[in-house]
Amino acid sequence: MSIIIDEExxxxxxxxxxxxxxxxAEKCLDYGTKIVGGVTPGxxxxxxxxxxxxxxxxxxxxxETNANTSLIFVxxxxxxxxxxxxxxxxxxxxxxxxxxxxxxxxxxVIRNIRSKEDVILIGPNCPGLISPGDKCKVGIMPGNxxxxxxxxxxxxxxxxTYEAVAQLTGLGIGQSTCIGIGGDxxxxxxxVDVLEFFNNDPDTDSVVMIGEIGGTKEQEAADYIKNHxxxxxxxxxxxxxxxxxxxxxxxxxxxxxxxxxxxxxxxxLKSAGCLTINSPAQIGDxxxxxxxx
Amino acid sequence: MRIHEYQAKEILSNFGIKIPMGGNAKNPEEAFDxxxxxxxxxxxxxxxxxxxxxxxxxxKLVEKAEESKVEASRLIGSRLYTxxxxxxxxxxxxxxxxEPVNIAGEIYISILPNPETETHIVMLSNFGGVDIEExxxxxxxxxxxxxxxxxxxxxDYQARxxxxxxxxxxxxxxxxxxxxxxxxxxxSKYYCSLVEINxxxxxxxxxxxxxxAKILFDDDALYKNNELLGLRDITQEDPxxxxxxxxxxxxxxxxxDVGCLVNGAGLAMATMDVTNSSxxxxxxxxxxxxxASPDKVCEAMKIIxxxxxxxxxxxxxxxxxxxxxxxxxxxxxxFTNVGNENIPLIVRMAGTNAEQGISILRKSxxxxxFVQNLDAASIAIREN
Numbered sequence: 001m002s003i004i005i006d007e008e009x010x011x012x013x014x015x016x017x018x019x020x021x022x023x024x025a026e027k028c029l030d031y032g033t034k035i036v037g038g039v040t041p042g043x044x045x046x047x048x049x050x051x052x053x054x055x056x057x058x059x060x061x062x063x064e065t066n067a068n069t070s071l072i073f074v075x076x077x078x079x080x081x082x083x084x085x086x087x088x089x090x091x092x093x094x095x096x097x098x099x100x101x102x103x104x105x106x107x108x109v110i111r112n113i114r115s116k117e118d119v120i121l122i123g124p125n126c127p128g129l130i131s132p133g134d135k136c137k138v139g140i141m142p143g144n145x146x147x148x149x150x151x152x153x154x155x156x157x158x159x160x161t162y163e164a165v166a167q168l169t170g171l172g173i174g175q176s177t178c179i180g181i182g183g184d185x186x187x188x189x190x191x192v193d194v195l196e197f198f199n200n201d202p203d204t205d206s207v208v209m210i211g212e213i214g215g216t217k218e219q220e221a222a223d224y225i226k227n228h229x230x231x232x233x234x235x236x237x238x239x240x241x242x243x244x245x246x247x248x249x250x251x252x253x254x255x256x257x258x259x260x261x262x263x264x265x266x267x268x269l270k271s272a273g274c275l276t277i278n279s280p281a282q283i284g285d286x287x288x289x290x291x292x293x
Numbered sequence: 294m295r296i297h298e299y300q301a302k303e304i305l306s307n308f309g310i311k312i313p314m315g316g317n318a319k320n321p322e323e324a325f326d327x328x329x330x331x332x333x334x335x336x337x338x339x340x341x342x343x344x345x346x347x348x349x350x351x352x353k354l355v356e357k358a359e360e361s362k363v364e365a366s367r368l369i370g371s372r373l374y375t376x377x378x379x380x381x382x383x384x385x386x387x388x389x390x391x392e393p394v395n396i397a398g399e400i401y402i403s404i405l406p407n408p409e410t411e412t413h414i415v416m417l418s419n420f421g422g423v424d425i426e427e428x429x430x431x432x433x434x435x436x437x438x439x440x441x442x443x444x445x446x447x448x449d450y451q452a453r454x455x456x457x458x459x460x461x462x463x464x465x466x467x468x469x470x471x472x473x474x475x476x477x478x479x480x481s482k483y484y485c486s487l488v489e490i491n492x493x494x495x496x497x498x499x500x501x502x503x504x505x506a507k508i509l510f511d512d513d514a515l516y517k518n519n520e521l522l523g524l525r526d527i528t529q530e531d532p533x534x535x536x537x538x539x540x541x542x543x544x545x546x547x548x549x550d551v552g553c554l555v556n557g558a559g560l561a562m563a564t565m566d567v568t569n570s571s572x573x574x575x576x577x578x579x580x581x582x583x584x585a586s587p588d589k590v591c592e593a594m595k596i597i598x599x600x601x602x603x604x605x606x607x608x609x610x611x612x613x614x615x616x617x618x619x620x621x622x623x624x625x626x627x628f629t630n631v632g633n634e635n636i637p638l639i640v641r642m643a644g645t646n647a648e649q650g651i652s653i654l655r656k657s658x659x660x661x662x663f664v665q666n667l668d669a670a671s672i673a674i675r676e677n
Contacts, residue, residue: 020584023614076513102484102514103406107443110411127613140583142613142644157559158583159611163667166611166643183558185408212562215408238562241547241569242578245377249543249558249580251513252408279570280563281667 002131002177003152003197003204004093004120009136010067012091013038014058014074014082017048020097021073024140025049028071031143032135036065058089069093071128071138076100079124080109087112087119095138096123099183103251106186113188121188122181125250127158129179133203139180141165149174151287152198154191155210156183156217156250160238160280164210167284173291176204183250185214191221199229206232206290208283209274213239214253214260222268234286235269236277237262294510296524297340299389301508304483305490308475311502315391324365327390328358336391337364341383342529344424344507345375351385354393361390380548384528394504399492400461401425401436402473404480413441413480415452415473417459421492447477468501469493483521484514533577533596540592542581549574550604551674552597554590554624556581556615564609567667571674576603583614590623591630598631605637605677607670610650617642617650625657634659637677641670 011028015021016038026049029035037053044056055061058070070086072079076098086094094113101109101124113121122129128139133148141162147169155161161180168175176198181189191209198204211218218237225233239248240262247254254260270276277286299317306312315331317340318324328335335358339351346352351373353364365388372382401421407414418436420428429436437459441447452473456466472493480488487509494504515521527535537544543558551568555561558580565575577600581593597603610620620642628634639662642650654661662677664670 077516100513102511102517103408103486104413104443104481104484104511104514107406107411107413111442111444114411140614145644155559157557159555159557159613160559160563162611162613162644163560163563167666185406186411210559212559238559238566241549241565241575242562243547246545246578248545248562248578253558253562279667279671280567281671 002134002136003194003201004177004179005069005129005131005136005138006134007136009069009138010034010036010065011069011071011138012036012058012061012065012067014070014072014086016040016052016054016073017043018073022048024073025052027143028137031137033137036067037061058085058091062089062091067091069138070095072096072098074098080105083109083121084112087116092118093120094122094188095126095128096121097126097128097140099125101125101184103184103186106184110186110188122179123187124182125184126182126187127161127180129177131177132175141178145169146178147174150176150203150205152176152201152204152207153178154194154207155180156212156252157210160210163280164208164283168287171284171288173284173287176201183252185252191217192224195221195224195229199231204231206287208287209233209235211235211237211265212250212253213237213242213248213262214250216259218265219259219268222272222274225269225274226272232275232290234275234277234290236280236283237265237269238280294512294515294521294525295342295529296508297342297526298338298506299340299387300524301506302503304479304508305503305506308479310472310475311500313391313394313502313504315389317387318365318390319387320369321362321366324388324390325358325362328355328361331390331392333358334393335361336393337361337368338389338391339368339373339385340387340389341373341375341378341385342526343373343375343377343383345377346373349373349375351375364388386526386528394494394502395497396492396494396504397497398495400469400495401491402476402493403487403489403491404476404485405487407440410440412443415439415441415447415455415477417455417473419460425491446481447474465495465501472501479508483518484511485509486511533600537593537596540589542579542589542593542596544596545578546600547575547577548602549576550602552576552600552603552606554579554581554593554597554606554608556583556585556610560609560611563667564607567671568607568674571671573674576600581615585615585619587619587623587626590620591626594624594627595631598627598633598636603636605674606639607674608638608640609667609670610642610644612642612644612646612650616646617644618646618653621650621653625653625659628659637662639664639670639673639677641666
């Protein structure tokens with residue numbers, strides 16, 4: 001029914017006693033996610049949100065709960081340390097919400113992640129991911145706009161992902177897994193990584209990919225789609241109207257040179273066989289078209 | 294964050310890299326005094342956050358100290374229009390007065406992150422002085438590159454190999470090696486997103502001098518080096534962007550006439566594109582952020598309302614963590630503060646508490662055009 005997270009997923013929330021951490025942990029619990037504990041150094045042994053155990057560190061938490069996934073809500077200055085801690089504790093899927101981690105710090109974290117064969121880092125600066133059919137949400141997206149189904153969605157953004165989901169659900173089109181990979185220039189999981197997962201998922205029939213200006217990750221995805229991807233895919237690139245050399249909110253959304261521009265990306269995706277979506281208003285319609293075609 | 298050339302050179306100099314003699318002058322008198330110290334003959338360089346200053350008339354070689362004063366009074370306080378400055382140009386807040394460098398050869402060196410390879414990268418060329426993007430396009434083989442492991446950093450052998458590969462004259466290799474190592478030190482210490490010397494001049498006496506330099510800092514790492522915050526020159530920013538930064542609002546001034554207020558960077562870009570396809574253009578990029586309060590939304594709307602280019606406003610909120618009712622309250626407060634009720638206000642609200650948000654706006658007395666989706670927003674922009 002899904003990729004990366006499913007009904008077997010057991011989650012620890014790092015920074016669970018903070019304002020953001022406790023708020024979103026509760027929303028995930030309400031959605032059905034198996035939150036098996038949280039970690040806040042100095043608060044080990046307490047409880048939160050009714051009966052959720054707070055552990056002193058990730059090592060103890062993983063030993064006690066056998067969790068395989070971590071959702072990190074600590075501020076950007078402390079997120080890299082929290083990621084290293086999760087990796088060392090044996091966590092396999094790490095989701096980092098924080099925006100504003102220095103690029104040099106992210107590069108060091110990624111270097112560590114790449115040296116582990118079976119660890120997936122999603123983010124930083126991302127909304128997380130959700131598999132509606134498995135009632136599993138590891139992130140900050142509003143759960144109620146989703147609907148179980150067979151369309152996979154991957155995006156660099158948060159609210160634009162919600163927009164896309166709302167359009168799909170509005171047309172009665174459900175989703176297998178929706179994943180926001182993050183708006184930073186360097187992130188743990190790329191479009192290509194997610195497309196590989198979707199390609200191998202028997203319960204995903206088609207995919208929507210939402211990219212934006214900056215970097216070359218969409219072109220790499222286009223290469224992968226052309227050579228390996230065997231499901232219908234629609235793609236939208238936003239930021240067509242952005243001027244060069246100005247950062248548009250996301251640290252990664254800046255056009256430097258020709259390769260970061262929307263038109264380069266759209267052309268690459270089009271020639272790879274994607275159905276390219278002209279307007280953010282037409283995401284849902286495009287997916288209907290994929291299903292019909 | 295960008296800084297001025299003179300500030301970048303001061304940092305290089307603090308790390309032992311040779312820069313031309315001279316100093317920064319905030320007025321013509323200071324320019325004159327500096328020129329006198331240099332013996333009269335000097336270069337007057339306008340300090341703005343932009344390249345292409347030479348072509349724009351912002352760099353002048355003068356023969357006498359008196360002339361430096363004339364050039365300084367012409368430049369300081371004026372606006373410089375370069376290829377990168379935008380239509381309004383950039384205010385020249387000071388001029389750098391420097392000894393002329395007698396250039397016998399020019400080297401290009403830069404260090405920056407490379408997201409594609411998840412490393413840092415050093416670029417070195419024996420053909421410096423020109424626009425590096427142009428060189429990269431026309432003769433990429435003339436730029437030598439080296440990927441730097443983000444954990445281990447720049448290794449000595451990598452620097453040596455790179456210098457050798459770039460064809461640096463054997464007599465200069467040691468000196469270039471030292472400069473490159475120090476640049477990497479600066480890059481790491483200050484969490485830079487760029488350290489560039491172009492050109493690193495080989496003088497007629499065989500010295501290596503950083504004739505021009507550019508340093509950018511990663512905004513997200515500024516908290517690690519508080520002393521850098523004082524280097525920011527807010528005269529180089531759009532005044533509205535400075536206000537936005539104070540309120541922690543992500544805002545970029547653009548040249549259209551539709552003010553956009555959105556939550557989330559991706560949705561904000563999508564909204565800009567919708568605005569563009571309606572035949573108008575966005576007056577700004579604006580992301581109020583996920584955890585925005587009514588006060589923050591109010592400040593954001595006040596920024597849009599104080600932009601004289603804005604002829605209509607599009608609000609596009611997809612409530613998730615951010616509740617639409619809080620956004621609506623912020624919008625109403627801004628209009629109550631500023632007035633300007635006659636400007637067409639197109640609102641699309643969806644997600645958390647959208648109905649409550651719409652109801653607050655309806656009861657406010659503001660003339661709001663409500664739309665259900667982005668298509669309708671595009672049409673409403675065209676018709677209002």
